[in-house]
Amino acid sequence: MTDFYQVLDPKGQLLEDTRNQISEETMLKMYGNMVIVRAFDRKSIHLQRQGRMGTYAPFEGQEASQVGSAMALLPGDWLFPTYRDHAASIVHGQSMTRVFLYWMGHMDGSISPSDRHIMPPCVPIATQMVHAVGTAWASKRKGEPHVSLAYFGDGAGSEGDFHEALNMAGVFKTPTIFFCQNNGYAISVPFSQQSASRTVAQRASAYDIPGVRIDGNDIFAVWLTVKAAMERATAGLGPTLIEAVTYRYGAHTTADDPKKYRDQERLAEEWRSERDPVQRLKVYLEQSGLWNEWKETALQTKVAEQIEAALIEAESYPKSQAADMFKHVYEVPSWMVEEQQKDAIVPEGKRGVLA
Secondary structure: OOOOEOOEOOOOOEOOOOOOOOOHHHHHHHHHHHHHHHHHHHHHHHHHHOOOOOOOOOOOOOHHHHHHHHHHOOOOOEEEOEOOOHHHHHHHOOOHHHHHHHHOOOHHHHOOOOOOEEOOOEOOOOHHHHHHHHHHHHHHHHOOOOOEEEEEEHHHHHOHHHHHHHHHHHHHOOOEEEEEEEOOEEOOEEHHHOOOOOOOHHHHHHHOOOEEEEEOOOHHHHHHHHHHHHHHHHOOOOOEEEEEEOOOOOOOOOOOOHHHOOOHHHHHHHHHHHHOHHHHHHHHHHHOOOOOHHHHHHHHHHHHHHHHHHHHHHHOOOOOOHHHHHOOOOOOOOHHHHHHHHHHEOOOOOOOOEO
16 A cells, blocks of 8 residues: 555556546657656766766656656646756757756756746755746736646755745645655655655645645656646646655766665665666556557667757857856846956957956
8 A cells, every 4th residue: 555646556557547538649758758868867977977068967767757747737837947857848848959058067058948938957955946936926917827837856845945935825826836756865864854744745734735645656647646736726726735756766966976875776776676667657558559669669769869969969069158157147237247257257369268
């Protein structure tokens, strides 16, 4: 017996009939998206190790949470990612080229497609939750049928912004979806040492909003739960807090060594062999006659080509200049910014070189 909502069990068996809710086309798209973002994640780690990319935050193991939630959104909805939610950004419409650029330290890597509302990855913990409430409130006041989805980890629940965001969203009934990927650790601190609360979802009751705990490795449960939260939000009933229970196989970032604070190899292998989100859906599709090895080979080939094309484009992009740090902050630079730029940048053909 689990203490979270689950539709597709770890063995790829349906626990409830959702075939009238999730089309075969959507299921196949879910699988394709999880395969491509997992390959992207692995490629990015290799690039960092080769010195072609800066510090990188991997997400392998959390694909169902990110892909399922982002696929539920509509084009006009707002997405607020953390530094680990590039899979969600890609699924919602951000190009892999832009994501590569972000991790290569290029400011243009944060530019959202003109037809999407994808915010730059948020590194400060939990601050994006407050921003999501603001855009959701604006959508509500404008009469727009959009929701704002804020991603965060279990560690963000220990920040004041978490409580401020839930409180304001509850008071003004904003169309906000708070999506927690609870992978068990806030870097090196296990959830049991962060909070006396047994779950993240139960905290929703303090703000009189729904709190739902789901299997974050079950993409069907993720997609259906976010869809339900969207319907509630656009009906004017307010926000929802979703806790997706999942696990990250690798390190917090490529600058981290998880073996120092958890039994990394044993836990990762346990989750990978018994609860892997990609394998779970693949088994279901194969048993349903929707997938086979020929299709798998074709997909893997296509994915590799797409990622390589995005990487070539990113590495061919004009390099960042140090002077770029003074851009994109103020519409009209203050005198202080102008003075700092004047003092820091060496002119005469050396644009972008710091003094």
